[in-house]
Amino acid sequence: MKTGGSLSIWLFIGISLLVNGVLIFGAGVYEYFHPPVEQVVLYPLHANIWWGAILALIGAGYCIRFAPGKGRV
Amino acid sequence: MTMMLASVDASRLVHLSTVDLVIIVFYFALVLAIGFYLKGRSNTGEDFFMAGREMTAWIAGLSFLSANLGSLELMGWAGAAYQYGILAAHWYWIGAIPAMLFLALVMMPFYYISKTHSVPGYLKLRFGESSRALSSISFAFMTVLMSGINMYSMALVLKIVLGWNINFSIIVSSATVAIYVSLGGLRSAIFNEVLQFILIWAGALLIPILGLIDAGGWGGLKARIMTNGKAEYTHLWSTLGNFSDNPMGIHWTGIVFGLGAIISFGYWTTDFLVVQRVLSAKDLRAAKMAPIIGAGFKMMVPFIVILPGLLALAVLPMKLMPEAQALSTGGHSYNEVLPLMLARYCGPGLLGLGITALIAGFMSGMAGNVSAFTTVWTYDIYRALIKKDGTDEHYVSMGRWSTVVGVAISIGTAYLVMDFKSIMDYVQALFSFFIAPLFGTVILGMLWKRATPTGGFLGLLAGTLSSIGMWAWVKVDPAALRYVALSPHARDMAENMYRALWSWLVCVLVTVVVSMVTTPKPESELKGLVYGVTEIPSESFVPVYQRPWFWAVVVSVFFVIVNVVFW
Numbered sequence: 001m002k003t004g005g006s007l008s009i010w011l012f013i014g015i016s017l018l019v020n021g022v023l024i025f026g027a028g029v030y031e032y033f034h035p036p037v038e039q040v041v042l043y044p045l046h047a048n049i050w051w052g053a054i055l056a057l058i059g060a061g062y063c064i065r066f067a068p069g070k071g072r073v
Numbered sequence: 074m075t076m077m078l079a080s081v082d083a084s085r086l087v088h089l090s091t092v093d094l095v096i097i098v099f100y101f102a103l104v105l106a107i108g109f110y111l112k113g114r115s116n117t118g119e120d121f122f123m124a125g126r127e128m129t130a131w132i133a134g135l136s137f138l139s140a141n142l143g144s145l146e147l148m149g150w151a152g153a154a155y156q157y158g159i160l161a162a163h164w165y166w167i168g169a170i171p172a173m174l175f176l177a178l179v180m181m182p183f184y185y186i187s188k189t190h191s192v193p194g195y196l197k198l199r200f201g202e203s204s205r206a207l208s209s210i211s212f213a214f215m216t217v218l219m220s221g222i223n224m225y226s227m228a229l230v231l232k233i234v235l236g237w238n239i240n241f242s243i244i245v246s247s248a249t250v251a252i253y254v255s256l257g258g259l260r261s262a263i264f265n266e267v268l269q270f271i272l273i274w275a276g277a278l279l280i281p282i283l284g285l286i287d288a289g290g291w292g293g294l295k296a297r298i299m300t301n302g303k304a305e306y307t308h309l310w311s312t313l314g315n316f317s318d319n320p321m322g323i324h325w326t327g328i329v330f331g332l333g334a335i336i337s338f339g340y341w342t343t344d345f346l347v348v349q350r351v352l353s354a355k356d357l358r359a360a361k362m363a364p365i366i367g368a369g370f371k372m373m374v375p376f377i378v379i380l381p382g383l384l385a386l387a388v389l390p391m392k393l394m395p396e397a398q399a400l401s402t403g404g405h406s407y408n409e410v411l412p413l414m415l416a417r418y419c420g421p422g423l424l425g426l427g428i429t430a431l432i433a434g435f436m437s438g439m440a441g442n443v444s445a446f447t448t449v450w451t452y453d454i455y456r457a458l459i460k461k462d463g464t465d466e467h468y469v470s471m472g473r474w475s476t477v478v479g480v481a482i483s484i485g486t487a488y489l490v491m492d493f494k495s496i497m498d499y500v501q502a503l504f505s506f507f508i509a510p511l512f513g514t515v516i517l518g519m520l521w522k523r524a525t526p527t528g529g530f531l532g533l534l535a536g537t538l539s540s541i542g543m544w545a546w547v548k549v550d551p552a553a554l555r556y557v558a559l560s561p562h563a564r565d566m567a568e569n570m571y572r573a574l575w576s577w578l579v580c581v582l583v584t585v586v587v588s589m590v591t592t593p594k595p596e597s598e599l600k601g602l603v604y605g606v607t608e609i610p611s612e613s614f615v616p617v618y619q620r621p622w623f624w625a626v627v628v629s630v631f632f633v634i635v636n637v638v639f640w
Contacts, residue, residue: 007110009132009264013271016103020096020275020429024422027092031420040420042283048423051279 006068014062021056024048086234086409087416093425100272100429101249104265104436108253111261118465121258121472122448123190124353132267133359134366137350138374139266142273143223143438147378147431148230152407154382155393157321157566158298158306159639160313161382162375167333170632172341173368174625176351177361180342182609183519184352185360186601191352192345192515193453199518199602200529202457207533208514209453211507212345213446217479218503219346220442221486226408227435228487234412234428243487246432247480250440254447255476258469259353262444266350269433276423276430277377280411283418284384297387306386309639322564331570335577339512346445357610361621368628372635385410388417439483446479447472506544509573510536513580521588522596522603528588536580543572 028048035043089097115121128136153161189195193212197205228242253261288294295307305312305319312318313325341347341364354360385393391405393413399406405413415427451472456463463471514533517524546553547568555561557575558568599606612620 009267012103012107012264013268016100016268016272017275019099020272020426023092023096023099024426027090027422028420036420041417042287043420045283045286047279047283047418048420052422055275 008066010062011066011068014059014064014066017055017059018063019059021052021054021059023052025052025056028052086412087424089235089425089428090421092422093428096422096425097429097432100433101245104253104268105249107264107268108256108261111257111264114260115256115258116469118468118472120260121469122452124258124260124263126353127355128263128350128353128359128363129355130359130362130366132263133351133354133363135270135370136263136266136353137347137363138367138370139270139273139437140262140347140350140441141438142270142374142434143219143226143441146374146438147273147277147434148226148408148411150378151382151385151410152393154379155385155410156382156407157319158303158386159309159379159383160306160319160321160323162309162379162639163328163332164337165371165375165379166632166635167328168337169341169371170368170628171333172337173364173371174628175338176342176348177364177368177621178625180515180519181351181361181364182357183602183604183607184348185354185357186607186609188601189352190452191449192343192348192511193449195602196514196518196529197453197457199599200514200524201526204514204526204530204533205453205457207530207537208507208511209449209457211511211537212449213454215503215507216346216442216446216449217482218486218490220439220446220479220483221488222490223435223438223442224483224487225490227432227439230408230412230431233409234416243484246436247439247484250436250443251477251480254440254444255473258472259349259444259448262440263350263353265440266437269437272426272433273430273437274377276426276428276433277381277411279423280414280418280427281376281380281384284381284388284414287418288384288387294383294387298383301386303386306383307639309636311640316560316562316567321566322560322562323567323570324560327558327567327570327574331567331574334574335509335512336570336573338516339508339573339577343511343515344508345449346441349445349448350441358612358615358619358621362624365621365624365628369624369631372628372631381414382410385414389413439480443476443479443483447475450475450479506540506576507537509577510540510580513577514584517581517584518603520604522599522605523588523593524584525588525591525593527591528584528586531587532580532582532584535583536576539579540572540576543575 025048028046032046032049114125119125150161150164184195187195187198189198193205193209196208224243224247227246228239231237231242232239253265257264285291285294288297298304298306310325313323313328316322316324351360351363354363393399393405393407393410394402396406396408398404411431415424419427451468455471455475456468510533513536514529517532518529543557547557552561554568558571560567596606601607617623
């Protein structure tokens with residue numbers, strides 16, 4: 001899908017997922033080593049670690065697939 | 074930011090960490106960046122108002138659905154699920170899927186082939202200027218109200234959840250929407266809606282996943298709800314035989330004929346807010362596929378909206394209440410279901426993404442309303458009634474300014490709706506005022522070539538007035554409910570369903586009767602507008618699995634399955 005110039009909307013989505021995923025994953029890792037006093041329900045599942053990793057991987061995939069100059073529209 | 078932090082309320086539900094705030098700020102920066110990036114592609118009317126008519130089926134389809142995923146969808150229906158149980162899912166399944174498929178297969182060819190820029194624009198071509206004027210003015214009125222409701226919902230949740238000042242929230246979010254829509258027009262709105270759609274899922278999907286683990290799976294959830302004495306809350310159809318057997322106080326006829334046949338068809342096939350997204354498709358097949366793709370995803374939305382409401386019934390330690398009661402007692406209202414569940418399960422980072430999902434929902438709904446208002450105002454009111462001889466450049470300029478003015482009016486509306494006891498019921502009432510009769514007029518116009526301009530206009534007018542009249546009748550005399558909704562036990566939702574049904578019938582009846590005694594348009598003027606005199610392009614050259622009807626059948630099969638499973 002062609003956007004304003006040559007960038008795809010899916011690239012923007014990839015950037016969003018990648019940045020959010022890295023931030024959430026990082027926050028989860030920090031929380032793992034520094035457990036908070038007040039913990040959320042199901043804290044032992046460490047959802048922010050695996051959910052952040054999933055988002056970052058999907059986002060990275062989109063960024064690579066729809067990177068500028070790939071010839072994708 | 075300083076102003077925001079200065080206005081933080083100590084009674085807030087959650088406390089955001091630095092990483093949460095970074096995620097939220099990054100979201101605002103990204104949507105603005107998309108607006109600035111697309112600015113250079115919105116110089117003509119076709120670009121600004123119709124996104125150049127070059128969207129793929131996927132982009133148009135996700136945008137079609139995202140424009141509807143506003144604050145009312147996310148907050149309101151999660152609250153409704155807590156209040157009424159799984160019955161709220163009817164608004165996603167029978168209240169959406171058949172209508173979306175009907176739009177794709179039956180109505181889209183006429184919208185698309187006529188090359189109209191709006192639904193009122195179609196009425197102008199089919200019935201004349203008076204029908205367009207009536208529908209465009211009522212649509213513009215409804216749109217700014219809806220936009221104001223979106224703003225109010227967002228500001229309220231940000232105040233309750235984060236302690237942010239309500240005025241600050243309204244101004245920041247509305248200014249952001251005004252900037253990116255006025256810069257990039259419909260294309261910018263659509264691109265941001267697709268981004269917002271993805272973020273909504275990324276931020277909200279964890280709640281049902283973790284909630285189901287917490288509740289012990291679907292079986293555990295049902296068992297806990299049954300323990301609370303609410304066994305009927307997990308049944309979709311089996312409690313609809315009597316008004317008094319279900320928490321919504323509605324009969325299955327209201328759901329099937331009022332919601333499924335009238336309100337949903339009216340909304341999904343004639344509300345320009347959603348139809349505008351599909352009109353931006355690059356060709357007719359993409360325009361037909363877009364609502365089908367939207368329908369597929371729509372069927373899954375209850376997983377992130379209805380299920381959290383049911384989970385809240387099972388796992389939250391506190392009892393939620395109507396908004397007015399919550400405000401007076403300091404408790405939590407139904408509309409706080411999603412934020413409460415977010416606070417329950419989401420730690421740093423996830424909380425920021427969850428709040429971003431809510432804000433994204435609010436903004437996509439708001440942008441949808443504003444971009445639709447801008448098009449209808451510029452093309453169907455300003456150009457049609459005020460300045461007919463302007464240049465394309467002049468109308469684009471008017472589009473940009475009307476975006477800003479539309480947002481400003483919406484801000485005023487946001488303060489008006491604060492006095493209403495239930496946001497959802499209010500919106501349902503609005504739908505039945507305008508949408509149900511409009512569906513009657515459009516569908517007769519598309520499928521019955523004998524319908525005349527006079528019949529179409531008078532039918533639309535009679536349907537709208539009858540709906541407002543029934544609403545006022547019940548307000549003045551609550552006992553009238555037994556006539557309008559067929560039962561004194563009916564509640565607000567049920568009343569809205571039946572009022573929509575009656576107003577649609579009034580519209581159709583008046584249109585048919587008046588058309589039979591007035592002169593129809595010659596067939597030569599109906600080409601491209603009406604079934605029977607319009608040549609629909611053949612799809613025989615594409616493989617079966619690429620044809621819209623094939624995917625419509627697939628979606629229909631899943632639609633039947635989910636209704637049977639949750640019977």
